[in-house]
Amino acid sequence: MSEPIAHSCGGAAHLDPTPVVSIEGLTKRYGDVTAIDGVSFSLQPGTVTGFLGPNGAGKSTTLRLLLGLATPTAGYALVDGRPYRELEQPNRLVGAVLESNDFHPSRSGRDHLRVLAAATSIEPTRVGEMLDLVGLATAAHRAVKTYSLGMRQRLGLAGALLGDPKVLVLDEPANGLDPAGVQWLRNVLRNFADGGGTVLVSSHLLAEVAQSVDRVLILSHGQIVADAPLQELASPDQTLEDAYLRLTAESAIA
Amino acid sequence: MSAALRAEWLKQVTTKTMLALFGAMAGLVVLSVMLHGFGFSTVQLAQRSNQLRVFVEAGEGLGAVFAGLIGAMSVTAEIRHGTIRPTLLATPQRGRIIAAKAATSVLTGLAFGVVGTGLAAALGTAILSARGVAIHLDGSAYALLLAGGAAAAALWAVIGVGLGAIVKNQVTAVVVIFVWIEIIENLLVDGAPAISKYMPATLGQAITGDRIGTIHTPALGALLLTVYAVAAIAAGVVVTSRHDFA
Numbered sequence: 001m002s003e004p005i006a007h008s009c010g011g012a013a014h015l016d017p018t019p020v021v022s023i024e025g026l027t028k029r030y031g032d033v034t035a036i037d038g039v040s041f042s043l044q045p046g047t048v049t050g051f052l053g054p055n056g057a058g059k060s061t062t063l064r065l066l067l068g069l070a071t072p073t074a075g076y077a078l079v080d081g082r083p084y085r086e087l088e089q090p091n092r093l094v095g096a097v098l099e100s101n102d103f104h105p106s107r108s109g110r111d112h113l114r115v116l117a118a119a120t121s122i123e124p125t126r127v128g129e130m131l132d133l134v135g136l137a138t139a140a141h142r143a144v145k146t147y148s149l150g151m152r153q154r155l156g157l158a159g160a161l162l163g164d165p166k167v168l169v170l171d172e173p174a175n176g177l178d179p180a181g182v183q184w185l186r187n188v189l190r191n192f193a194d195g196g197g198t199v200l201v202s203s204h205l206l207a208e209v210a211q212s213v214d215r216v217l218i219l220s221h222g223q224i225v226a227d228a229p230l231q232e233l234a235s236p237d238q239t240l241e242d243a244y245l246r247l248t249a250e251s252a253i254a
Numbered sequence: 255m256s257a258a259l260r261a262e263w264l265k266q267v268t269t270k271t272m273l274a275l276f277g278a279m280a281g282l283v284v285l286s287v288m289l290h291g292f293g294f295s296t297v298q299l300a301q302r303s304n305q306l307r308v309f310v311e312a313g314e315g316l317g318a319v320f321a322g323l324i325g326a327m328s329v330t331a332e333i334r335h336g337t338i339r340p341t342l343l344a345t346p347q348r349g350r351i352i353a354a355k356a357a358t359s360v361l362t363g364l365a366f367g368v369v370g371t372g373l374a375a376a377l378g379t380a381i382l383s384a385r386g387v388a389i390h391l392d393g394s395a396y397a398l399l400l401a402g403g404a405a406a407a408a409l410w411a412v413i414g415v416g417l418g419a420i421v422k423n424q425v426t427a428v429v430v431i432f433v434w435i436e437i438i439e440n441l442l443v444d445g446a447p448a449i450s451k452y453m454p455a456t457l458g459q460a461i462t463g464d465r466i467g468t469i470h471t472p473a474l475g476a477l478l479l480t481v482y483a484v485a486a487i488a489a490g491v492v493v494t495s496r497h498d499f500a
Binding site: 087 | 345
């Protein structure tokens with residue numbers, strides 16, 4: 001009796017918690033073109049993971065497969081153990097922003113969120129709370145076509161947070177944000193992860209990534225070339241940029 | 255399902271698209287009734303079948319076209335503006351999305367059909383009376399005109415949803431609807447009436463009681479047009495379910 005207890009107590013700190021996102025052997029081919037090839041990784045609660053890679057490396061394809069917008073050629077992507085397309089009301093589990101301008105231009109910011117809230121049966125009061133959170137309360141009644149890129153990023157993030165999800169998936173969320181906005185976004189993501197949430201954020205802004213993530217995934221030519229804690233890639237001897245350029249160049253030669 | 259329905263309804267009423275299409279339809283109905291009502295001779299307009307045809311062509315015809323457009327645009331506008339991504343992220347069950355779009359488009363289509371045929375009948379009757387032409391349509395003919403116009407537009411809205419889901423591109427969907435109704439089916443009416451009476455635009459006319467070039471049974475017309483609508487939605491669900499959204 002005593003041994004299993006001691007074992008579980010001693011081992012608990014080292015056991016990985018159940019991954020909330022697990023991707024295994026994920027492959028997508030479009031005709032002869034292989035967009036991603038055997039991508040595997042998992043995401044743990046309480047972490048912010050930076051998803052890096054050159055343009056065309058397959059980051060967006062990976063995120064679309066994870067979120068059920070496209071069907072993989074091989075492999076699988078699971079959220080809470082299930083494919084995204086089998087989830088009921090997935091926005092209560094996953095909030096995602098894939099493009100910065102996925103809005104109807106003549107719909108107001110508030111109405112955009114009301115539509116999303118209705119689709120997931122989220123109480124309408126949450127719409128106002130999210131508009132306050134992202135600082136769009138005074139612009140909420142205006143058509144989205146009058147919004148700046150930074151305001152659209154904030155509205156997208158409000159939509160992602162609407163369902164109080166456990167996972168955030170964001171593609172280039174810092175584009176168009178001013179320095180104060182970037183710092184604000186960093187704090188939102190950090191607080192989200194500190195509250196037990198899981199964040200996967202793609203970015204080209206390596207200096208910003210180095211300040212805001214716990215872990216780094218680098219994708220190059222459709223394959224994962226690095227999956228490591230930030231400290232392993234960015235140290236006093238080499239910046240994250242050095243590591244990134246070396247790893248993506250190596251895979252280009254190979 | 256009810257959540258997807260509420261979301262689809264909110265989408266339709268939170269942009270200006272529906273109002274703009276409604277206004278365009280009403281304007282064209284007025285124009286069409288006036289052209290026919292004043293353009294034809296009183297001898298031609300004295301015939302019951304021609305009276306009905308003027309009302310049907312303007313009211314049911316334009317109601318069905320615009321209902322088809324609003325149905326198609328409920329899909330294609332989402333693809334054009336990128337809102338299809340948040341829509342599918344919220345409701346990844348694609349058949350459920352298409353079904354919700356079909357259901358809300360039925361409601362919108364009914365409204366387009368009732369207003370289109372109602373406006374055409376009211377204005378047309380007034381013009382004929384003003385020209386001293388005796389009206390040969392009784393109450394049941396008007397009732398069938400309104401009910402048939404509403405049903406035809408509702409079914410055309412569903413066909414539009416299916417078409418939009420299949421072709422995805424907004425301009426393509428709009429062009430297909432106009433070319434089909436205004437050109438292809440019109441050519442068939444002249445060249446192959448045995449075929450054209452089973453085509454969707456002509457079936458819509460049949461539902462209203464119009465007997466010129468149609469099958470003469472409104473109920474059968476409604477049934478056959480329903481078959482088109484169900485087939486369009488089924489094809490739309492299949493295509494959408496297999497599609498990789500970028």
